[in-house]
Amino acid sequence: MNSSAQELIGKARKVIGLQVLIGGLVVVGFFLGKGILEALSAGYGSVISIILAYLLSRGVAQAGETVQLSSKKSTAILYMGAVQRFILVLALFGVGLVLLKLEPLATVIGFALTQLAYMVMAVKHGR
Numbered sequence: 001m002n003s004s005a006q007e008l009i010g011k012a013r014k015v016i017g018l019q020v021l022i023g024g025l026v027v028v029g030f031f032l033g034k035g036i037l038e039a040l041s042a043g044y045g046s047v048i049s050i051i052l053a054y055l056l057s058r059g060v061a062q063a064g065e066t067v068q069l070s071s072k073k074s075t076a077i078l079y080m081g082a083v084q085r086f087i088l089v090l091a092l093f094g095v096g097l098v099l100l101k102l103e104p105l106a107t108v109i110g111f112a113l114t115q116l117a118y119m120v121m122a123v124k125h126g127r
Contacts, residue, residue, distance in 0.1 A: 008064065012057030015121045019050045022117040026110050034106070041102035045110030048092045052085050053118050 023046030031039035059081030067074040093111075096102045 008057065008061055011121075011125065012053070012061075015057075015118055016050055016053055018117045018121060019046070019053060019114045023047070023050065023110060023114045026113050030106055030110075038103050038106040041096070041104075041106035042110030044096045044100070044102055045107040045112075046114040048089060048096075049111050049114035049118065051092070052089060052115075055081065055085055055088070 023043065026046060027039045027043045030042040059077060063074040063077040063081075066077060093107070096107055097104055
């Protein structure tokens with residue numbers, strides 16, 4: 001593993017750590033303000049966002065490793081990763097809202113605020 005891949009993994013860990021922290025705060029806020037079902041719903045939404053950040057960092061690391069071999073293959077890895085994450089987020093929201101009967105607003109807020117942490121870190125690091 002080259003140094004740029006290790007640097008990317010380090011940044012990804014920081015982002016995911018911040019997402020876990022913000023997700024936890026959102027869960028506590030919903031628990032104190034609304035109750036256990038809303039807190040669980042917000043936690044579920046936060047976990048979706050954390051999973052997506054992990055998959056994105058893994059895909060970018062894979063693309064970075066293959067870019068020396070083939071830029072087309074590297075680009076394909078990024079595009080396929082985006083498609084997979086899109087399908088996954090739809091499926092996970094479907095499972096949470098339809099099968100688990102979680103609270104929709106709390107689930108979306110948990111997802112959005114945790115995703116916001118990802119965006120803040122991206123802007124901070126100039127991506």
